[in-house]
Amino acid sequence: MAREIHQRSKRSQRPLIRVNCASIPKELYESEFFGHAKGAFTGAVKDRAGLSKPRMAGTLFLDEVGEIPLDLQSKLLRVLQEGQYERIGEERTRRVNVRIIAATIAI
Numbered sequence: 001m002a003r004e005i006h007q008r009s010k011r012s013q014r015p016l017i018r019v020n021c022a023s024i025p026k027e028l029y030e031s032e033f034f035g036h037a038k039g040a041f042t043g044a045v046k047d048r049a050g051l052s053k054p055r056m057a058g059t060l061f062l063d064e065v066g067e068i069p070l071d072l073q074s075k076l077l078r079v080l081q082e083g084q085y086e087r088i089g090e091e092r093t094r095r096v097n098v099r100i101i102a103a104t105i106a107i
Helices: 001-008 027-032 069-081
Strands: 016-020 061-062 099-103
Touching: 001 016, 001 061, 001 099, 027 069, 069 099
Parallel strands: 016 061, 061 099
Antiparallel strands: none
16 A cells, blocks of 8 residues: 555655564664764764655655654654654754655554
8 A cells, every 4th residue: 555655646756665663673763763973872883864864755654663662653753743853963953855654553
């Protein structure tokens, strides 16, 4: 469904990025989604844009979104509501233009 929504939209020429949220280690979620600045933590040897990079303007499909820790879910909510986020190790607020499609299995 996510692929079909993406292909029929104005964003179809932009990337569709699929993320299996259940496969990301808990300690890497924030860096994976929002990126980080060089030196922000041990092992951050270079800047990382993350999945929410500002020029993406495509679609981000989050499969198993229920596996994302609650504190990060609130940061994703800010992206959805305001289109803004901060990378780890930066105080600068960045704007993002991305469609997020989320799915999870309810038990």
